[in-house]
Amino acid sequence: MIAIIDYGMGNLRSVQKAFEVCGARAKVTSSPSDLEKAEKLIFPGVGAFGAAMKELGRLKLVQPIKDAIDGGKYFLGLCLGMQLLFEKSEEAPGVKGLCVLKGDVRRFNFTQYGLKIPHMGWNVVSFQLSAVSFQQKILKGVPNKAYAYFVHSYYVEPKDRSIAITTTDYGVEFVSGIRKDNIYGFQFHPEKSQNIGLKIVSNFARLRT
Numbered sequence: 642m643i644a645i646i647d648y649g650m651g652n653l654r655s656v657q658k659a660f661e662v663c664g665a666r667a668k669v670t671s672s673p674s675d676l677e678k679a680e681k682l683i684f685p686g687v688g689a690f691g692a693a694m695k696e697l698g699r700l701k702l703v704q705p706i707k708d709a710i711d712g713g714k715y716f717l718g719l720c721l722g723m724q725l726l727f728e729k730s731e732e733a734p735g736v737k738g739l740c741v742l743k744g745d746v747r748r749f750n751f752t753q754y755g756l757k758i759p760h761m762g763w764n765v766v767s768f769q770l771s772a773v774s775f776q777q778k779i780l781k782g783v784p785n786k787a788y789a790y791f792v793h794s795y796y797v798e799p800k801d802r803s804i805a806i807t808t809t810d811y812g813v814e815f816v817s818g819i820r821k822d823n824i825y826g827f828q829f830h831p832e833k834s835q836n837i838g839l840k841i842v843s844n845f846a847r848l849r850t
Contacts, residue, residue: 643667643846644679646706648696650721651685652832659832663839665846673705681845682709685832686721687792690746691733693725703739710741715848716824723819723826724797732795742821744799751812759794760811766818766829769805779825779844780806787837789817789829796828 645656645667653669660667660683667683668675676682684706686693697703710716718726727738730746738746749758768785789809796815799805807818809828817828825845831838 642675642679643681643683644675645669645683645685646676646702646722647671648686648693648700648702650688650693650696651719652687652830653685655832656683656685656719659839659842660846663843663846665843671700671702673701676702676705676709679709679714681715681848682706682717683845684716684718684722684725686719686725688721689732690721690724690730690738690795691736693721694733694736694738697725697739706739707741710824713823715845717845718824718826719832720793720828720830723828724795726824726826727797727799730795741824742799742804742819743801744797746795747798748795749812756812759792761792762790763788764791764809764811764829766807766809768807778848779820779841781844782840783837783844788834789827789831789837790833790835791817791829793828797826 647669657667724746726741727744728740731748765786766789804819804821805816806820809817819826831841
């Protein structure tokens with residue numbers, strides 16, 4: 642069973658439907674015991690960093706998420722769900738993230754460019770050298786420089802740049818996809834990215850240890 646973590650923020654039904662289209666069974670849940678029993682976890686999110694961490698704490702999901710990752714379960718963070726894996730965010734000074742990955746979450750600052758915030762719509766996803774080995778895994782069948790759908794005002798800045806598997810340009814080049822061991826994350830929304838997004842969802846559903 643694939644568990645889609647429900648902490649009150651995210652397009653949960655859209656994510657679930659994407660897995661159903663790919664022939665995979667995914668359950669939306671906020672139960673710690675479900676996370677313990679699940680084979681894989683999806684961590685979607687739309688909303689604010691601080692409010693999300695507060696809700697994860699209220700639902701007692703922080704430790705089960707960390708335990709699942711430490712136990713080697715495949716884990717996919719989407720948008721805010723990826724950002725929360727890091728240590729802190731400029732969106733919520735003083736609030737600690739899950740601290741699973743080292744690095745911060747930065748806000749786009751476009752005073753010199755005149756670009757709109759949030760970054761919303763279709764943009765190019767470019768493979769990094771570190772992505773080559775994952776073209777037979779999470780990115781199998783996804784062409785370099787494909788378009789994906791974004792909605793965000795913040796982006797991750799990993800301390801270890803080698804975990805970046807894709808980047809995107811929006812005034813600055815930012816990390817739009819990461820992978821470390823059993824952890825994957827994307828800043829864009831696969832569930833809204835049509836065929837490319839469904840390919841990523843399908844690839845994740847079929848990952849095997």
